[in-house]
């Protein structure tokens with residue numbers, strides 16, 4: 441008999457879990473409280489401007505293709521992806537620029553042009569090293585479920601491999617050994633901030649994020665990142681999965697009241713029965729759906745990543761020639777900037793990501809206009825900043841700074857999202873990046889995707905294994921489905 445699964449939430453995690461479950465024979469229903477799929481990868485539409493409200497940098501399309509393939513579908517039938525070249529334009533505080541090229545030889549030539557031929561050779565060696573790291577780390581530590589910390593013993597061989605590669609040293613030391621030029625050190629280590637941790641605190645294993653975007657490439661979807669979520673939702677529906685929008689799940693129903701095997705979910709007073717429930721809500725919120733089950737210690741003591749302010753602006757005009765889809769503007773400060781975040785202060789000299797998706801897909805804005813997405817990392821709400829007071833200041837500082845950097849700021853439509861807004865969306869500590877990836881919140885130490893007190897219940901998404909970012913969350917969907925096994 442076909443078993444029935446309810447997935448609570450249609451973020452990338454929930455969608456990926458649903459796709460893999462349908463593929464293994466389950467009868468799947470996704471229940472999403474919002475009016476569209478995507479969760480954090482949301483969409484704001486105003487007067488012909490289409491803003492992606494969450495992720496913008498799409499990496500590892502193979503994982504996405506595998507998610508589509510799990511439904512029996514083909515990604516190309518649902519999505520048009522283009523590899524960005526340059527993947528990023530990196531702008532340094534001394535005025536120099538480096539275009540992160542899609543092709544490795546082209547990138548080596550760019551490194552030679554900007555930083556000299558010796559650094560280009562070091563870049564080549566570092567790419568080889570990153571490739572070895574990725575081949576070891578992804579299957580052995582990221583694409584796997586953990587039942588217990590002692591499972592690490594099974595990974596002893598790969599762990600020794602990481603030790604031999606030097607990936608258990610701090611990330612800043614790894615890149616400092618690899619490169620002499622400070623700009624390349626920054627370029628290959630800033631990504632640890634995506635994982636909520638400064639390069640001098642992160643382990644070298646997080647260099648894998650640098651591999652994902654600087655080496656393996658960055659892609660853009662026609663229609664923006666939100667189109668990736670709608671594409672997955674369409675593939676799921678085509679394979680027989682059902683999604684209902686605008687319905688909030690209030691409780692996961694367990695056999696013995698506050699514990700026991702899952703029986704289904706309650707939404708607006710109705711019981712939807714199921715043999716398994718996959719919960720995609722941000723993890724602390726997910727435990728809120730389980731009255732009587734205390735969150736595990738790893739979650740109660742969790743340390744959260746810094747947050748972000750995002751200023752969305754629909755503007756008249758186009759950026760100056762040479763601007764790219766993704767532009768990173770590094771500040772002068774580096775270590776001090778991370779210390780500011782740790783100490784709960786705004787960075788005194790912030791590095792910014794400015795994405796201009798209309799450079800790849802002009803249809804995201806009315807003719808002659810651009811969509812600008814400016815992201816500044818800021819402390820999460822545990823920092824205690826008064827965002828009601830700060831909002832206007834941050835908005836005018838961001839506008840003035842990007843204007844100096846050559847972006848048009850004749851604003852037609854805009855929206856600013858701060859940590860209080862993230863908290864209103866149910867994201868713990870007001871950060872969209874969930875638990876940071878410090879060592880004790882990674883791999884087997886990260887809150888598990890299952891809880892022994894509720895068999896048949898699986899968590900999926902950023903707060904559980906393997907972690908933050910679209911590629912990791914797609915993997916978490918696969919891992920969630922593996923927990924439940926075949927549905928028929």
Ligand SMILES: Cc1cc2nc3c(=O)[nH]c(=O)nc-3n(C[C@H](O)[C@H](O)[C@H](O)COP(=O)(O)OP(=O)(O)OC[C@H]3O[C@@H](n4cnc5c(N)ncnc54)[C@H](O)[C@@H]3O)c2cc1C
Pocket residue numbers: 448449450451452453454471472473474477478479480481493494495496497498499687688689690720721722725748750872900901902903907908909910911913
């Ligand atoms: C500003 C920003 C920039 C980012 N940049 C990048 C980037 O460039 N590249 C990258 O790879 N990653 C990036 N990320 C991270 C990435 O977006 C997330 O890791 C990922 O999208 C989160 O997916 P998720 O499935 O864990 O959660 P979510 O997307 O939050 O999905 C959870 C879903 O569950 C629903 N839900 C919750 N509770 C209930 C309930 N009770 N009933 C019904 N439904 C419920 C929610 O409405 C939501 O749709 C960024 C994130 C943000 C916000």
